[in-house]
Amino acid sequence: MRSTLKNPYVYMLFVLPTIVLYFLFFIYPMLTSVFYGFTNWNGLDTKDFIGFDNFVAAFKDADFRNSILNNLYILLFSCCIQVPLIIVFSLLISSVKRFQGFYKTTVFMPSILSTSVIGILWGYIYDSDVGLLNNILKIFGIDPIYWLADTKWALFSILVTNAWQWMGFYIVLILAAILAIPKDIDEAAMIDGATGVQRAWYLTVPLIKPIINVVIMLSIAGALRVVDIVLVMTGGGPAGATDVMASYMVNKAIKYGDYGYGTALSIIIFIFALILTALYQILIVRRQERVEY
């Protein structure tokens, strides 16, 4: 009777396509990355094994180190500035009854749009001559700022755009958790005379800590994943000011034909991602109750 669910052929038929595709586009590229990472392949003719040269070169490469730093800035910006803001906004939305749905829908909207289109849109807002921002500055008599052309402003400008796109997404995540908290706890605190801010800080925030952890986790992963917006808005410029590891890698491989070096960089990015994830798991999540998915 059980044989229906024990037919190995059917099992294979159900599992094999997934395994094949998965192997082809995940495992095999991972293996070839490791292979190419140890060569000086230029995409055309030379392909010699050069041992760890690429990895040594990567850490000596001032431009790559600069792009690592930029990734770190993005990471710090999202964890230290964005996440607190996200929590505040979600608490605010949860505290109102009217327009709650409207706020939620609106702030979430940018995250369903294509990053490349958003890059184009914001590139236009940042434009030094006709852009919206400088037009507003002009009203206050402030000289135009070259948002994307000035090495001092470019990364910040991209960070703002990135935050504009993704904050709403996280707000909705946290909002859902807040709204899931049983009402009676909150009401009990209200009767005890706790103010709204007190209730939010002492009651709500501890209760949604697991989801905040998830948001931080996602922000870290997101900070390492940033690349589209950079390629579309600045291409890594001006003078490398907005280069992140991934954009630097893409440019090295595709633009300069340094496939060997580029794949070595991709392995380094992968290792960074693993280390950050592991660190976060060990340092933060372990000490708290396990997140219930």
Place this chain on the structure above:
Amino acid sequence: MTKKLVSVLALSVAMSAFLAACGSDSEKGGNSASPSSSASPSASPSASPSESPSASASESASPEKVENFTVSLRHIQIGEAQKFRKAILDDVVKKTEAEVPGLKFELDGVEDSVNRFTKLPAEMAAGNPPKIFDLFGGAGDAQKYAKAGRLLDLTPIIDELGLKDKFLNVLDTFSVDGKVYGLPIGGNTEGIFYNTDLFAKYGLNPPTTWDDLVKAADTLKQNNITPFAVGSKGAWVPNMLVNTLIGRIAGEGTNAGFITGASKWTSPDVVAAYQIVADWEKKGYFTKGELGKEYADMLNDFVAGKAGMMFDGSWRSSAFKDEAVGAAIAGKVAFVALPAVPNGKGDQTSVNANYANGYGFSSDLNDNELKAVKAFIKNLYSDEMQLRGLLEDGVLPSMKLSDESVGQVSDPLVKQVLDVLGKAGTTFPHFDSVVQSKVYTETETQLQKLIAGKAKPEDVAKAIQKVQDAENAAAAK
């Protein structure tokens, strides 16, 4: 039970159809990819054209002789400013399609630097470039691809079409071992365009001497007009000035000597050229926020009278015609060479002259495509089109034209360009068609750092020379 069997069958049929679709595609790719990859270690370019008919058989797979076929053509004539050149290309395409039965060109317009530095290198690596494509000459482009066996050897074709002696002495950067792999469409020189109205308004002399140039820049600056419009988002734009400054200060042979080691980026003269750029940056001679400006912005600022001068290629002369993007200042623009630099070495009348941009052709062609390519070459590289290029687009001919033809030039700006070239004692190429691509990209990276104030001229020179040494050493192996 039978129901089960039926559904198993149905599903497996569906699955196998799906997999077969993938499989047949990958097989096709495997076929066409193999000749190029097997050709690459031996680096014998002649091997691939002979193999190509069999390799691309899959593309003309239709057994019955339907002669309809398409040929992909990558060009860089996009946007308003390139419309004259695009019109010439369109005419050539139309004419060629009329001559070759069944032929349909598939035009793909891509922005110049995207094509040159992103698309084409990737396609070359993959071995699937378009059949016809915009190509630059030099060690970083045509010669590199030719050595890897990706480019069609054009020597027999230009022999057959009788074009061999028609070209000026401009095929070197497209040649490897005496074989020609690309044909320059025309030439240009890079110099100073200036707004004669603005110069008259402020009582300035034409920038034909160094002192007049500096005085003009200072005066414009004081009057809140940008002395030089520039769009440095693509670093090739400011690199034009760097190139001519190097030729002027370090001598006209300098650029050609980087790959042989005869000249060095770190030599005091080359550093001095970068120093001038750095000084001018500091003085605010260039557009504010230039690192965020596109090449097109530069023309825009110049046309709008926001800038008094711009250092640009002579191809821009066509922008100042009545019906073109720069119509607003048509007739109010003049062109001069960069004036002699005080204490410069070598011939101070020398100008930069480039015949580096043209078309290349994939080595992977079947018979039909080869026919199309031949007809395309015949129609594009003709006296008629060369003359049209000169008259309509201000592009200098890469082929010999009669004096009578050249005499038809009426556009004052094109005349000035011809005049500049006529007066030049010698010419020198842009280093972008000389040095290896890694060196060239390093010059772009470093120049942007210099502009951003993040690197000093000496650091820039040192960094470029380091890559140059590595590339020269690799080439010597």
Place this chain on the structure above:
Amino acid sequence: MAASIRRSIPHVVMLAYVVVILVPFLFVLLSSFKENNTEIALHPFGLPKSWEFGNYKEAWIKAKINVYFFNSLYLALTSAVAGVLLSAMTAYALTRMRFNRASSWIYQFVLIGMLIPGNVLFIAQYLLVQKLGILDTHWSLFLPYTAGALPFSVLLICAFMRAIPFELEEAAVVDGMGVFRMFFRIILPLTVPALVTVFIVNFLGNWNEYLLSFFFISKDALRTLPSGMVQFRDAFQLNYALVCTGIVFSVLPVLVMYAFLQRKIIEGLTAGSIKG
């Protein structure tokens, strides 16, 4: 009085946020109807002097938005459907069929994929599709899109299917139902909420994907919206009105879809990220 002020503070803050979200769209919409850059620069928020509907016609033809739009739509659809179907089949086999040891190995194996950030594999996938000879065809996007969705989709659908009581199937087996009917008639309908979530996540991810579509496709006729729009901007960078028109064209359909399906989309995307 004081209480009502305090109560309105959240609204004031949130309205400011909403304005920040909406103003860029308004700016683009207004600009798209304007005649030229000067008009945009002088009156960024003024209504256009004359409504230049011609911009829309020009963008539709010149930018080939229609082509890009269709390409995006059918690629996003087909690969999302394929991804959902494959993952559902796999999840079914892993959770419902009796090959426990193999299943747990396969499950772990597929989960490794969750650890790999997408862009890490970019170069190697590029070389792979090049080797398969599908570069510059839609296969070079369809296959990575479908494959890329698998680890997450399998994980999520597995979690869902595990919760379905086994008694259902036991009864079905007694009734003589085959594996396939069981899958299609019993399990799939029960899994629909998870399938919809997975579909939405995959569809939007594919619809918005830029990196692969920009570098794997070079034929204009095959480009998708994200890469096509970038190409369009590069070609017409000085004509801001036209570029804005292009933005409106590419954003509008998504917003319309969002207006109708917002609850489902929000649920899907957020659920997707948490499980991931």
